[in-house]
Amino acid sequence: MYAIRRVKLEPQILADLRRRQARVDARSHAAGFKAQTEWNNARQSNCIKTVRSILARMTGDLERCMYCVDSHATDIEHFWPKSPYPDRMFCWSNLLLCCAECGRFKGDRFPLGLAGESLLVDPTVDSPWDHLDLDPETGAITAAYSIESGSWSERGERTVELLQLDRREALQRSYLRTLRRLTEALDQVLDSGTPEPADLLEFLRDRDDHRLLGWLLSPRGTCLPAVARLRDHWPSVFEDMIARVAQDGS
Numbered sequence: 255m256y257a258i259r260r261v262k263l264e265p266q267i268l269a270d271l272r273r274r275q276a277r278v279d280a281r282s283h284a285a286g287f288k289a290q291t292e293w294n295n296a297r298q299s300n301c302i303k304t305v306r307s308i309l310a311r312m313t314g315d316l317e318r319c320m321y322c323v324d325s326h327a328t329d330i331e332h333f334w335p336k337s338p339y340p341d342r343m344f345c346w347s348n349l350l351l352c353c354a355e356c357g358r359f360k361g362d363r364f365p366l367g368l369a370g371e372s373l374l375v376d377p378t379v380d381s382p383w384d385h386l387d388l389d390p391e392t393g394a395i396t397a398a399y400s401i402e403s404g405s406w407s408e409r410g411e412r413t414v415e416l417l418q419l420d421r422r423e424a425l426q427r428s429y430l431r432t433l434r435r436l437t438e439a440l441d442q443v444l445d446s447g448t449p450e451p452a453d454l455l456e457f458l459r460d461r462d463d464h465r466l467l468g469w470l471l472s473p474r475g476t477c478l479p480a481v482a483r484l485r486d487h488w489p490s491v492f493e494d495m496i497a498r499v500a501q502d503g504s
């Protein structure tokens with residue numbers, strides 16, 4: 255998972271979503287109301303088709319799932335699930351795009367904290383690598399450990415558990431492949447002398463199929479020899495790249 259910038263909708267689409275939400279709000283407590291039926295009726299509308307294409311653009315060229323960043327994103331995903339939370343069914347901030355597998359694992363489940371806040375990491379709001387970590391040996395996504403608090407991120411733990419990010423072997427293999435491509439590419443550039451930060455970043459981004467660059471340039475990524483080499487021999491380039499990723503996203 256990586257940080258995705260949510261775009262601003264055109265006023266006309268936003269107004270259409272609000273109208274649809276107001277209709278749901280007026281009827282959601284009535285007998286016989288079914289969130290899934292409401293959604294099925296809406297999904298072929300021009301409004302929802304447009305929303306879907308905007309979400310697809312937000313994921314980049316490959317239209318990968320916003321949760322696992324591996325499989326093709328097939329469905330509009332309601333971050334707060336639509337059946338238990340119909341009051342967010344047409345809220346732009348609640349709509350993501352995900353693959354069938356992530357959608358199936360999540361279903362209507364949605365972990366909440368004591369104050370009623372979401373414990374699932376939202377890639378359009380959160381910096382996912384603040385909560386999640388990558389095991390470079392196995393490719394499994396795990397909860398991030400905070401040295402300051404001396405504990406594992408609760409949101410990370412619940413996100414991994416809900417989406418089963420530590421049990422999906424094909425996913426783990428894909429992450430490992432991308433990690434290997436990135437470190438090989440990094441070594442290749444460093445072998446030829448002092449790298450230029452913007453060029454190196456572009457070179458790596460072209461090979462970062464699973465958007466792991468944010469992790470790679472975090473302190474945890476320096477456990478990999480190629481990253482430690484960059485940090486130790488070209489510290490200013492390393493810092494420059496971290497700043498660029500923080501500004502532009504990974």
Ligand SMILES: [Zn+2]
Pocket residue numbers: 319320321322323324325352353354355356357
């Ligand atoms: Zn997925």
